[in-house]
Amino acid sequence: MNADSPTDAIIVTHNLTKDYVMGAETVHALAGVDVEIKRNEYVAIMGPSGSGKSTFMNMIGCLDSPSGGEYVLNGQPVQDLDDDELARIRNREIGFVFQTFNLLPRATALHNVELPLIYAGVSSKERHRKAAEALGIVQLGDRMDHKPNELSGGQRQRVAIARALVNDPSILLADEPTGNLDSNTSDEIMEVFENLHKQGQTIIMVTHEFDIAAHAQRIITLVDGKVSSHDAEIPHHILVPASRTVEATTPAVPLDPTISSPILPGEAV
Amino acid sequence: MHFWEGIRLSLQQIWAQKLKSFFSLLGIIIGITFLIAVITMVEGMDRYVKEDFAGSLFGVNTFTVIRRQQVTTGRTDEAERRRQRRNRELRMHDVEVVLEAAAGARNIAYSASSGGEVRYGQNSRRNIRIIGGSADYEAVQGWKVETGRGLTAIDDKQALQVAVIGSVIAERLFPTTSPLDKRIRANGYRFRVVGVLETQGGFTGNIRDASILIPFSSFQRTVAERRQEVDQIQVKVNEAEEMAPLMVSVEGALRRDRRLRPGEPNDFHLQTSNDLLSAWETINKILLIALPALVGISLVVGGIVIMNIMLLSVSDRTREIGLRKSLGAKRKDILFQFLTEASTLSIVGAILGIGAGFGLAKLVELFSPLPASLSVGAILSAVVLGLGVGIASGFYPAYRASKLDPIEALRSE
Numbered sequence: 001m002n003a004d005s006p007t008d009a010i011i012v013t014h015n016l017t018k019d020y021v022m023g024a025e026t027v028h029a030l031a032g033v034d035v036e037i038k039r040n041e042y043v044a045i046m047g048p049s050g051s052g053k054s055t056f057m058n059m060i061g062c063l064d065s066p067s068g069g070e071y072v073l074n075g076q077p078v079q080d081l082d083d084d085e086l087a088r089i090r091n092r093e094i095g096f097v098f099q100t101f102n103l104l105p106r107a108t109a110l111h112n113v114e115l116p117l118i119y120a121g122v123s124s125k126e127r128h129r130k131a132a133e134a135l136g137i138v139q140l141g142d143r144m145d146h147k148p149n150e151l152s153g154g155q156r157q158r159v160a161i162a163r164a165l166v167n168d169p170s171i172l173l174a175d176e177p178t179g180n181l182d183s184n185t186s187d188e189i190m191e192v193f194e195n196l197h198k199q200g201q202t203i204i205m206v207t208h209e210f211d212i213a214a215h216a217q218r219i220i221t222l223v224d225g226k227v228s229s230h231d232a233e234i235p236h237h238i239l240v241p242a243s244r245t246v247e248a249t250t251p252a253v254p255l256d257p258t259i260s261s262p263i264l265p266g267e268a269v
Numbered sequence: 270m271h272f273w274e275g276i277r278l279s280l281q282q283i284w285a286q287k288l289k290s291f292f293s294l295l296g297i298i299i300g301i302t303f304l305i306a307v308i309t310m311v312e313g314m315d316r317y318v319k320e321d322f323a324g325s326l327f328g329v330n331t332f333t334v335i336r337r338q339q340v341t342t343g344r345t346d347e348a349e350r351r352r353q354r355r356n357r358e359l360r361m362h363d364v365e366v367v368l369e370a371a372a373g374a375r376n377i378a379y380s381a382s383s384g385g386e387v388r389y390g391q392n393s394r395r396n397i398r399i400i401g402g403s404a405d406y407e408a409v410q411g412w413k414v415e416t417g418r419g420l421t422a423i424d425d426k427q428a429l430q431v432a433v434i435g436s437v438i439a440e441r442l443f444p445t446t447s448p449l450d451k452r453i454r455a456n457g458y459r460f461r462v463v464g465v466l467e468t469q470g471g472f473t474g475n476i477r478d479a480s481i482l483i484p485f486s487s488f489q490r491t492v493a494e495r496r497q498e499v500d501q502i503q504v505k506v507n508e509a510e511e512m513a514p515l516m517v518s519v520e521g522a523l524r525r526d527r528r529l530r531p532g533e534p535n536d537f538h539l540q541t542s543n544d545l546l547s548a549w550e551t552i553n554k555i556l557l558i559a560l561p562a563l564v565g566i567s568l569v570v571g572g573i574v575i576m577n578i579m580l581l582s583v584s585d586r587t588r589e590i591g592l593r594k595s596l597g598a599k600r601k602d603i604l605f606q607f608l609t610e611a612s613t614l615s616i617v618g619a620i621l622g623i624g625a626g627f628g629l630a631k632l633v634e635l636f637s638p639l640p641a642s643l644s645v646g647a648i649l650s651a652v653v654l655g656l657g658v659g660i661a662s663g664f665y666p667a668y669r670a671s672k673l674d675p676i677e678a679l680r681s682e
Contacts, residue, residue, distance in 0.1 A: 087598060088597065116596045
């Protein structure tokens with residue numbers, strides 16, 4: 001653990017690059033990213049499509065290895081680790097929350113939450129205890145034996161969050177966590193994140209919705225594989241017409257979360 | 270720990286798609302069914318031959334002096350057969366030599382037999398065996414008398430025309446009355462029935478149940494028409510270990526009596542049930558090698574089907590594999606998961622095959638004298654084969670799954 005390091009940084013990247021060779025052309029998905037994220041920070045990563053934010057998230061999540069540069073996670077350089085070591089890091093240090101929940105359809109909520117513990121080699125008794133505890137944190141203690149198709153979208157995402165938390169990861173890495181949810185449920189999930197943050201959890205969230213990103217303490221904006229801004233100020237090229245005020249007055253209209261422009265009553269499908 | 274989980278999950282999947290699973294396992298099921306049926310039947314046959322057939326033909330702990338070898342193993346040597354055809358026939362004199370040489374034996378019996386027909390009033394039966402046996406014949410053969418009495422030394426000494434008849438003959442000639450003390454005609458000669466043999470039944474029983482036994486001396490005077498030949502001299506001992514020394518002693522006595530020079534082959538043959546058993550062993554070995562080879566072909570087909578199913582399953586569940594990897598599953602975890610699934614699948618097939626194969630063998634048992642004998646070895650080899658097919662056919666799909674890139678896998682639909 002690196003809690004007493006001078007910067008107290010949990011993620012440090014230095015000149016992180018990722019190149020993809022496509023035929024004769026080389027695409028620089030990440031062109032030297034320098035980022036530092038502190039313990040207990042709540043950071044949103046934004047950027048237009050093609051900006052490299054997905055690639056960056058895969059790097060942060062140890063799903064992919066960089067072409068160059070350094071990545072130090074929780075005091076440990078991880079840029080040169082092999083597949084199995086990366087798998088171990090993903091298991092212990094990172095809790096993923098996906099846009100599409102990614103729950104095993106045939107397994108109960110409890111069993112879904114137990115999955116990371118299985119790969120951590122935790123005994124079955126201990127697995128049950130920890131998974132039940134994690135489900136308690138997201139207020140699903142009474143839904144442990146339900147299968148995903150017996151749960152609402154928000155409940156499914158909460159199961160996924162419990163699964164991400166169950167191994168006490170250093171960071172919670174959420175990729176468009178509200179992308180498949182309506183606005184009320186989105187608020188519910190953002191509330192869960194906020195509570196976790198208050199309890200000391202480091203959260204990194206990738207999103208393209210500003211109103212979701214606004215929950216974070218800090219917004220890192222990527223453009224063309226580089227960091228273009230480090231603070232909460234909204235860069236103009238990704239600023240979209242604010243729709244929250246319209247929604248707030250017409251809560252009955254379901255909002256397609258992937259469309260950021262205002263939807264007028266009567267137009268919604 | 271996720272070993273059991275893997276098995277549980279695969280069983281769930283099999284159960285969820287019963288029909289599909291059945292068809293995908295058909296190859297394995299058929300293969301194992303025949304494997305088990307064949308092994309079960311061959312082993313049943315084996316037990317039958319060793320315990321029943323050989324014993325009832327030659328008697329337990331019994332050796333027989335005959336003119337020439339009856340049962341041969343392997344390729345028949347034509348020259349040897351021609352040589353044996355020149356063997357001297359056995360006579361009463363040889364019986365005396367054997368009686369003297371095997372004095373310590375439990376029983377010694379000599380006999381001759383001939384085919385024939387038997388008649389009582391309007392009832393008759395053809396294709397029967399008329400056996401002329403010495404007093405100890407029943408004892409050596411292990412035959413028991415159901416009603417009346419057996420043959421005695423006095424019957425033989427006085428050449429009385431009495432007969433003990435087999436149960437099939439008793440039923441045929443005397444459907445309503447008791448056969449005792451009735452006078453029957455065998456090949457035209459009159460005999461008084463003094464006893465009826467116990468029914469033996471089964472495959473070998475056809476011979477005994479359709480035989481009549483008369484004193485050896487009477488046989489020579491009547492049915493044999495003064496032919497002096499003795500077909501066989503049987504020596505029965507109490508313990509198996511007594512056989513070898515007695516056989517050496519009998520062989521030596523006969524050779525001396527017939528003035529055979531050292532190195533000259535016997536002009537008679539000593540037969541034990543081992544002759545038959547070793548012939549059977551040869552057949553048995555061929556069956557147990559050739560048949561599983563055929564079974565192997567259907568197992569290979571079964572394995573290919575399972576490989577296909579697993580490849581399909583891997584591509585269906587690419588996203589799940591990506592998810593598991595993102596949650597910390599290592600390559601070997603994924604490899605192991607899919608290997609477990611393939612093995613569970615094929616072992617379920619093997620278990621169904623064991624059931625079906627045993628059922629098939631039981632069916633054969635119902636319609637033949639062959640007992641179905643399901644051995645632990647057969648079950649074990651079926652399960653091991655099933656497991657082997659599962660691992661062999663599951664390996665490639667599992668390997669492909671383990672090599673999937675988690676990012677690509679998570680992105681797939």
